[in-house]
Amino acid sequence: xxxxxxxxxxxxxxxxxxxxxxxxxxxxxxxxxxxxxxxxxxxxxxxxxxxxxxxxxxxxxxxxxxxxxxxxxxxxxxxxxxxxxxxxxxxxxxxxxxxxxxxxxxxxxxxxxxxxxxxxxxxxxxxxxxxxxxxxxxxxxxxxxxxxxxxxxxxxxxxxxxxxxxxxxxxxxxxxxxxxxxxxxxxxxxxxxxxxxxxxxxxxxxxxxxxxxxxxxxxxxxxxxxxxxxxx
Numbered sequence: 001x002x003x004x005x006x007x008x009x010x011x012x013x014x015x016x017x018x019x020x021x022x023x024x025x026x027x028x029x030x031x032x033x034x035x036x037x038x039x040x041x042x043x044x045x046x047x048x049x050x051x052x053x054x055x056x057x058x059x060x061x062x063x064x065x066x067x068x069x070x071x072x073x074x075x076x077x078x079x080x081x082x083x084x085x086x087x088x089x090x091x092x093x094x095x096x097x098x099x100x101x102x103x104x105x106x107x108x109x110x111x112x113x114x115x116x117x118x119x120x121x122x123x124x125x126x127x128x129x130x131x132x133x134x135x136x137x138x139x140x141x142x143x144x145x146x147x148x149x150x151x152x153x154x155x156x157x158x159x160x161x162x163x164x165x166x167x168x169x170x171x172x173x174x175x176x177x178x179x180x181x182x183x184x185x186x187x188x189x190x191x192x193x194x195x196x197x198x199x200x201x202x203x204x205x206x207x208x209x210x211x212x213x214x215x216x217x218x219x220x221x222x223x224x225x226x227x228x229x230x231x232x
Contacts, residue, residue: 036145038161038190039076046103047074054079054098061097064090069116072098073150075159077105080186082152084116108186112153124179125151131177132156141169149174154181161188 037044054072059065068090070083079098085091091111098107129151137144147170148159156174158167167187174183 038146043076046077050074050077050079050101050103053101057097057101058094061093064093068094068111070094070111071150071152073148073157073159074104075148075186076161076188077103078108078159078186078188079104079106080108080110080150080157080159082110082150082157084112084114086113086115088113108157110152110155110157110184117153121153124154128154128156128177128179132174132180135173135177136170139169139173142166142173154179156180156183157186158183159186161190163192164189165192 039047051072051074054074055070058068058070058072064085068083068085070081070085073080073082081094081098085094091109091113094111095107095109098104129149132149132151133144136142136147136149143166146160146162146166150157150159156177158170158174160166160170162170167185167189171183171185174180
């Protein structure tokens with residue numbers, strides 16, 4: 001039976017004056033997660049930055065920040081937007097805000113035009129997510145550390161860098177969970193045999209204490225991008 005990776009991301013976001021982007025710091029737990037992820041280390045950290053910058057930009061917006069309920073998930077710089085907006089115009093405005101965040105390559109806008117969801121709906125979504133993750137964990141054909149599960153309005157979104165076999169298996173698993181209305185694939189599909197070539201730094205390297213400096217150097221590059229027109 002496979003071991004379940006038990007780790008939590010230690011991320012602190014700091015905002016000061018308006019317009020300042022969140023800075024992100026990492027520790028040993030983050031290092032452990034990166035070691036089991038198919039994203040490159042820099043892509044993993046870029047995703048965290050995109051998420052925090054997007055949330056900050058959305059909820060600090062005076063026109064829409066208090067009226068919408070938006071979840072931002074970035075995976076390999078592809079952003080999934082779920083939640084609710086009261087009008088189609090606000091839905092489009094949220095997408096435009098996220099599209100302006102540095103590093104975003106593609107947006108999957110699944111925001112629904114309707115009143116914000118209630119606690120009962122969000123609690124049900126959390127239960128569905130837990131059930132899907134649990135079933136994936138028990139399946140020998142899918143590594144749970146490679147699949148991100150998001151549920152909104154009983155609709156399940158599956159993200160990750162996976163093979164077609166892993167994608168098909170995880171979709172079937174999610175479809176069999178009670179209460180699931182729809183399963184959407186938001187995968188990046190890779191060839192068989194290429195699955196373990198995505199990570200450019202080995203788990204052994206990441207376990208070395210000196211690599212915290214390497215990761216924080218990447219974070220500094222992400223949090224303080226070189227201005228356009230300047231040489232790096």
